[in-house]
Amino acid sequence: xxxxxxxxxxxxxxxxxxxxxxxxxxxxxxxxxxxxxxxxxxxxxxxxxxxxxxxxxxxxxxxxxxxxxxxxxxxxxxxxxxxxxxxxxxxxxxxxxxxxxxxxxxxxxxxxxxxxxxxxxxxxxxxxxxxxxxxxxxxxxxxxxxxxxxxxxxxxxxxxxxxxxxxxxxxxxxxxxxxxxxxxxxxxxxxxxxxxxxxxxxxxxxxxxxxxxxxxxxxxxxxxxxxxxxxxxxxxxxxxxxxxxxxxxxxxxxxxxxxxxxxxxxxxxxxxxxxxxxxxxxxxxxxxxxxxxxxxxxxxxxxxxxxxxxxxxxxxxxxxxxxxxxxxxxxxxxxxxxxxxxxxxxxxxxxxxxxxxxxxxxxxxxxxxxxxxxx
Numbered sequence: 001x002x003x004x005x006x007x008x009x010x011x012x013x014x015x016x017x018x019x020x021x022x023x024x025x026x027x028x029x030x031x032x033x034x035x036x037x038x039x040x041x042x043x044x045x046x047x048x049x050x051x052x053x054x055x056x057x058x059x060x061x062x063x064x065x066x067x068x069x070x071x072x073x074x075x076x077x078x079x080x081x082x083x084x085x086x087x088x089x090x091x092x093x094x095x096x097x098x099x100x101x102x103x104x105x106x107x108x109x110x111x112x113x114x115x116x117x118x119x120x121x122x123x124x125x126x127x128x129x130x131x132x133x134x135x136x137x138x139x140x141x142x143x144x145x146x147x148x149x150x151x152x153x154x155x156x157x158x159x160x161x162x163x164x165x166x167x168x169x170x171x172x173x174x175x176x177x178x179x180x181x182x183x184x185x186x187x188x189x190x191x192x193x194x195x196x197x198x199x200x201x202x203x204x205x206x207x208x209x210x211x212x213x214x215x216x217x218x219x220x221x222x223x224x225x226x227x228x229x230x231x232x233x234x235x236x237x238x239x240x241x242x243x244x245x246x247x248x249x250x251x252x253x254x255x256x257x258x259x260x261x262x263x264x265x266x267x268x269x270x271x272x273x274x275x276x277x278x279x280x281x282x283x284x285x286x287x288x289x290x291x292x293x294x295x296x297x298x299x300x301x302x303x304x305x306x307x308x309x310x311x312x313x314x315x316x317x318x319x320x321x322x323x324x325x326x327x328x329x330x331x332x333x334x335x336x337x338x339x340x341x342x343x344x345x346x347x348x349x350x351x352x353x354x355x356x357x358x359x360x361x362x363x364x365x366x367x368x369x370x371x372x373x374x375x
Contacts, residue, residue: 068088
């Protein structure tokens with residue numbers, strides 16, 4: 001499947017959110033940074049899409065592009081972004097600003113830096129609400145207290161007057177979620193919502209997001225490097241590398257029958273509770289590519305342990321995102337489908353399930369970089 005697709009013919013039909021060949025490029029003195037280079041996907045109301053990949057793969061840039069955060073003087077944004085029949089790339093900044101916060105909102109990665117330290121939690125929620133609703137400050141304050149109670153903050157009528165630094169990490173994340181939900185958005189983007197939180201608080205935040213999504217029937221995008229979070233929440237999974245989607249499918253397909261060597265590497269990096277503590281994770285060789293000078297052909301080929309099986313196509317031809325199977329599972333790889341299936345069945349899957357030694361897989365890709373905090 002070619003990622004460059006024809007313009008949408010009927011704006012009134014189609015999924016709630018649809019990206020069509022989205023590109024976000026940044027001109028710099030060193031060259032053009034192709035942070036997102038031809039991204040296409042769709043998302044329905046009430047569904048969750050997990051976007052995973054290493055640092056610098058374009059995950060957060062794509063979400064900020066959806067929200068229209070980038071100034072056109074600093075970024076070259078092209079393609080199409082359809083939100084419930086309305087195209088956003090060609091829309092005026094005023095139009096997008098009217099939608100941002102009201103119909104689409106974002107939970108940022110670090111609430112301590114995302115929130116203003118000089119204003120109380122309540123003031124910041126009130127401001128976000130009053131921008132889109134012509135209500136008094138008293139009404140907005142009551143709404144803020146109700147939101148804090150909804151996300152599980154104790155004594156919300158008192159904590160509404162506290163400053164961000166007076167909240168714990170988990171409470172700040174809850175307050176950030178309350179702010180994002182202040183206008184009942186139909187699209188919610190969560191960028192690393194559980195980073196730097198302990199596992200107990202992580203579980204609470206994930207349960208909260210799941211409950212709120214069911215309550216509001218929102219479309220939810222989870223951006224994360226934590227495949228456990230993805231498996232817990234996502235209906236579909238999009239794997240990004242070098243600014244492109246390299247695999248897309250349902251969460252079941254991605255975790256039980258992945259088809260791209262990079263995805264195999266991500267799965268190989270996950271610590272398992274049922275393995276001995278002496279078991280080593282399997283790092284991907286090399287480093288993520290420079291988005292100014294992306295490798296020719298398949299951008300993953302310098303790190304791929306199976307590149308020699310492509311007959312030289314790996315470094316000369318950019319692979320298309322092609323359908324594999326009958327359920328919408330797509331993969332961007334030069335390896336023939338039957339070869340990928342054989343490698344997965346005979347080599348990768350047994351190792352991930354602990355049926356082979358780590359030594360026998362020393363040449364297979366995995367992701368030590370996933371242990372870093374990924375943007």
